[in-house]
Amino acid sequence: xxxxxxxxxxxxxxxxxxxxxxxxxxxxxxxxxxxxxxxxxxxxxxxxxxxxxxxxxxxxxxxxxxxxxxxxxxxxxxxxxxxxxxxxxxxxxxxxxxxxxxxxxxxxxxxxxxxxxxxxxxxxxxxxxxxxxxxxxxxxxxxxxxxxxxxxxxxxxxxxxxxxxxxxxxxxxxxxxxxxxxxxxxxxxxxxxxxxxxxxxxxxxxxxxxxxxxxxxxxxxxxxxxxxxxxxxxxxxxxxxxxxxxxxxxxxxxxxxxxxxxxxxxxxxxxxxxxxxxxxxxxxxxxx
Amino acid sequence: xxxxxxxxxxxxxxxxxxxxxxxxxxxxxxxxxxxxxxxxxxxxxxxxxxxxxxxxxxxxxxxxxxxxxxxxxxxxxxxxxxxxxxxxxxxxxxxxxxxxxxxxxxxxxxxxxxxxxxxxxxxxxxxxxxxxxxxxxxxxxxxxxxxxxxxxxxxxxxxxxxxxxxxxxxxxxxxxxxxxxxxxxxxxxxxxxxxxxxxxxxxxxxxxxxxxxxxxxxxxxxxxxxxxxxxxxxxxxxxxxxxxxxxxxxxxxxxxxxxxxxxxxxxxxxxxxxxxxxxxxxxxxxxxxxxxxxxxxxxxxxxxxxxxxxxxxxxxxxxxxxxxxxxxxxxxxxxxxxxxxxxxxxxxxxxxxxxxxxxxxxxxxxxxxxxxx
Numbered sequence: 001x002x003x004x005x006x007x008x009x010x011x012x013x014x015x016x017x018x019x020x021x022x023x024x025x026x027x028x029x030x031x032x033x034x035x036x037x038x039x040x041x042x043x044x045x046x047x048x049x050x051x052x053x054x055x056x057x058x059x060x061x062x063x064x065x066x067x068x069x070x071x072x073x074x075x076x077x078x079x080x081x082x083x084x085x086x087x088x089x090x091x092x093x094x095x096x097x098x099x100x101x102x103x104x105x106x107x108x109x110x111x112x113x114x115x116x117x118x119x120x121x122x123x124x125x126x127x128x129x130x131x132x133x134x135x136x137x138x139x140x141x142x143x144x145x146x147x148x149x150x151x152x153x154x155x156x157x158x159x160x161x162x163x164x165x166x167x168x169x170x171x172x173x174x175x176x177x178x179x180x181x182x183x184x185x186x187x188x189x190x191x192x193x194x195x196x197x198x199x200x201x202x203x204x205x206x207x208x209x210x211x212x213x214x215x216x217x218x219x220x221x222x223x224x225x226x227x228x229x230x231x232x233x234x235x236x237x238x239x240x241x242x243x244x245x246x247x248x249x250x251x252x253x254x255x256x257x258x259x260x261x262x263x264x265x266x267x268x269x270x271x272x273x274x275x276x277x278x279x280x281x282x283x284x285x286x287x288x
Numbered sequence: 289x290x291x292x293x294x295x296x297x298x299x300x301x302x303x304x305x306x307x308x309x310x311x312x313x314x315x316x317x318x319x320x321x322x323x324x325x326x327x328x329x330x331x332x333x334x335x336x337x338x339x340x341x342x343x344x345x346x347x348x349x350x351x352x353x354x355x356x357x358x359x360x361x362x363x364x365x366x367x368x369x370x371x372x373x374x375x376x377x378x379x380x381x382x383x384x385x386x387x388x389x390x391x392x393x394x395x396x397x398x399x400x401x402x403x404x405x406x407x408x409x410x411x412x413x414x415x416x417x418x419x420x421x422x423x424x425x426x427x428x429x430x431x432x433x434x435x436x437x438x439x440x441x442x443x444x445x446x447x448x449x450x451x452x453x454x455x456x457x458x459x460x461x462x463x464x465x466x467x468x469x470x471x472x473x474x475x476x477x478x479x480x481x482x483x484x485x486x487x488x489x490x491x492x493x494x495x496x497x498x499x500x501x502x503x504x505x506x507x508x509x510x511x512x513x514x515x516x517x518x519x520x521x522x523x524x525x526x527x528x529x530x531x532x533x534x535x536x537x538x539x540x541x542x543x544x545x546x547x548x549x550x551x552x553x554x555x556x557x558x559x560x561x562x563x564x565x566x567x568x569x570x571x572x573x574x575x576x577x578x579x580x581x582x583x584x585x586x587x588x589x590x591x592x593x594x595x596x597x598x599x600x601x602x603x604x605x606x607x608x609x610x611x612x613x614x615x616x617x618x619x620x621x622x623x624x625x626x627x628x629x630x631x632x633x634x635x636x637x638x639x640x641x642x643x644x645x646x647x648x649x650x651x652x653x654x655x656x657x658x659x660x661x
Contacts, residue, residue, distance in 0.1 A: 006372065010372075012372065012374070035476040035478070036476060037473070037474050037475050037476055038476065039371045039473075040364075040367040040368050040370070040371040040473070040614065041368065041371070042368040044364070044614075044617070044618035044621060044622065045614065045615045045617075045618025045619055045622070046618040046619040046620075046621065046622025046625075047618065047622055047625065049618075069625070069626065070626050070627075070628060070629045071629060074296045074297075075296060075626055076296045076299065076300055077625055077626075078296075079296045079297050079300060080300060083297075106625075107627070107629045107630060108629055125619070125622070135605075136605055137479055137605060137609075138479050138480075138605065163641055164641075164644060165637070165640070165641070167637060167641075169630070169633035169634050169636065169637045170629070170630040170633045170634070171630075186627075186630050187629075188629055188630060188632070188633040189633065190633070208615050208618060208619055210476040210477075234633060234636050234637070235636075236632070236636060249629070249632075250632070251628055251629065251632060252628075252632050252635065266629055266632075
């Protein structure tokens, strides 16, 4: 039988070079979706195969990797991906944001400000911000080429006309470097401002859709809006029940079947660090 | 609790252990061997090899065993392994005209040079459950061909080649021999896609999806008036041109099923009417797959023939973007992953919209406002 033998960080070096070329092109054209020959990874499409390929291509033996899903290091898929790289690359891993050099994420940007030596790798399901307005790739590529984004503004305007607000609460479209409209991946719009002028390199990998894009350090990222309906962040107006934070994005945890709820930091590392520093919420021992 | 508190790591390990246990089933029942799967579930193995794009019966059997018989999961296992294999070149085109034929039928001619050979087929079986198979079975030895007939020696030209002699069917498009062979697993697929990449996509595509699309063309959604020119099953030689020795060396034999559909075409002002082709090829005995593939291939050639593109089966982006069951199952099933960060955002928005709605209602009807609260 053909017994498998795997390279450092799983992917063969030729594939890594191909991915790195795509990453370099993506960095050179901020917000532009670069097609790449995405491989079939040993985890399912939709589970972060794009992010995993980007991480595999940039990871070196001296890196320290952090993996989060929904802001948490302990969600099952984050654990699974972290273990994958522990096993195939043998790199150091951490749950502490400030200690990581590479952070792979699904659906969140860490609360702690990122730094220059860090790379944030996003897992992206649908990289095309115009996809739900125009299903055809041939059309959307043309629209990007011509910077023809009227359709998106019409959609946002119609939201306001129907609901009084822009009815997009996550995967909120942004304009990068005043040129390309980009999907920030399904992060809550609360995280959008963190992308702007970020000192860290932000890389986006979409495996099934075979696209890589990037926001280089200190690039302008503007959430689309209107003068009379400016972009607004959303967070539930409450302090974290565990650490008392009033500025972090909160998860709503249903605690009984009678409408009981508590709100806790979605970023578990942020919450734990704050508690270690002595911050306390109203129910510091819940969920422990 | 689904909430991500500590313990996810142990939960995963325990889930894997339980899965391995369930896979094995009752330990007092003898374990399946790969040989048993490969010999007795051979059509499942054929499907996994075809859609997994990996011709290896033993690995396909292993994948089926590991996947507990879930063929899409098995295809995924084969694909993930295939992705790690080095590529050292491209084989010479396989010559299906020189196939060692085990089954070969044509629906367009009553008799054809080389004859019609039914071979191993379910086609004329009565679908009655056979209780005698519940235990062990010892089927009769297959009937042997008359030695006089010398069928082995009789040439079996492809039916489409016979039609081609009279110019009744369009010639097969000829590829430039020096041109590199497209491979959508190495280069991302772009639209419009050339036919080599379309055929590769269809060959890897989900049998059920292609079956439904092919069926839809028969029911009028992009009708192509198909006839089965020929289906042939058998062994073909795979050859590789080794630069060092300067000639093609045989690598081995593989079993394939080829289907050539003959479809109607009206002709145009500049061209006399002639039949058109739809092509299907799959590993092993995969007739449903290769027929469906041939129907969809022809439907996707609509642009080339100036047919109106109106039906789903004719829509290249639609078909090629959704045919891959490993991609499809991944994205559908990823909905199982937690999405509570996004959902929290949506909850916040919908609560706000409902509050504003109630306030607006209340301005109109204060009593209703109270009732709402």
